[in-house]
Amino acid sequence: MTTESKAVRPALPESPPLTERQEARRRRILHASAKLAGRGGFDAVQMREVAESSGVALGTLYRYFPSKVHLLVATMQDQLQHMHETLRKRPPSEEDPGARVAQTLMRAFRALQREPHLADAMVRALTFADRSVSPEVDTVSRLTTAIILDAMGLDVPPTPEQLSAVRVIEHTWHSALITWLSGRASIAQVKIDIETVCRLIDLTAPGAGARD
Numbered sequence: 001m002t003t004e005s006k007a008v009r010p011a012l013p014e015s016p017p018l019t020e021r022q023e024a025r026r027r028r029i030l031h032a033s034a035k036l037a038g039r040g041g042f043d044a045v046q047m048r049e050v051a052e053s054s055g056v057a058l059g060t061l062y063r064y065f066p067s068k069v070h071l072l073v074a075t076m077q078d079q080l081q082h083m084h085e086t087l088r089k090r091p092p093s094e095e096d097p098g099a100r101v102a103q104t105l106m107r108a109f110r111a112l113q114r115e116p117h118l119a120d121a122m123v124r125a126l127t128f129a130d131r132s133v134s135p136e137v138d139t140v141s142r143l144t145t146a147i148i149l150d151a152m153g154l155d156v157p158p159t160p161e162q163l164s165a166v167r168v169i170e171h172t173w174h175s176a177l178i179t180w181l182s183g184r185a186s187i188a189q190v191k192i193d194i195e196t197v198c199r200l201i202d203l204t205a206p207g208a209g210a211r212d
Contacts, residue, residue: 026064028054033075037121045072045121066132072125073136079122080143083108087147097152098201104151105173105194112177113187120181123174144170152201165200172197 018026032053036045045068051061065071087107092100112119129137148166149158158166176193179185185193202208 025054025056025060029056029061029064029071030075030078033071034079034118037072037075038115038118041117042072042121042124044117047071069125069128069130070133070136072122073129073133073140075118076122076126077136077139077143079118080140080147083111084143084147084150086111088150091153092151096202097154097205098198098203099195100153101148101151101169101201102195102198104147105169105198106191108147109173109177109180109187109190109194113180116181119177123177123181126174127178141170144173159204159206161204162201165204168200169194169197 029050032050033045036049036053047061047068048058050071051058054061061071065074087104092103092107094100094103126137126140145166148169152158152162172193176185176190180187180190
């Protein structure tokens with residue numbers, strides 16, 4: 001869509017912010033979703049059980065989250081937000097941006113490794129998501145990008161080439177999660193793949209070609 005077409009298109013009304021009570025209810029729902037997924041994965045998350053565990057009516061749950069996939073993608077958003085806050089408190093110690101990103105993503109990976117059923121449920125929800133879940137999926141992607149950019153610790157904005165590298169790293173990290181969850185890759189192999197792809201950060205940095 002061009003800038004011109006955006007200007008003439010009527011703005012859609014924004015959803016009103018949640019009240020304190022509504023936000024508390026939403027948090028209970030996400031907590032119940034994560035708890036059920038952590039016990040038994042994707043299939044263990046049943047909307048009726050989530051409603052009962054969080055103390056809300058089933059109809060209310062569906063007003064917040066139209067489907068289980070919406071709910072689990074929102075659960076992944078929530079998990080990534082907590083992860084981002086934790087990583088900010090304990091930033092990576094490596095000097096090179098690429099190594100910092102690799103260290104950060106492996107820390108995030110190990111956090112998911114501690115909850116394999118939950119990780120599987122969230123990744124499956126992302127895989128099953130259709131266009132109706134696009135806003136939630138986009139938020140997950142933006143959070144992942146923010147985690148990577150923070151880890152890079154750059155003094156200047158990233159170059160277009162570096163942003164392209166970030167997208168490739170996101171795809172690789174997601175793929176590594178899938179292959180590990182399906183038993184097709186070991187943690188050691190995941191680490192190698194993450195460290196390899198993160199070298200793109202340094203290879204696409206300004207002046208990288210001149211240093212070669």
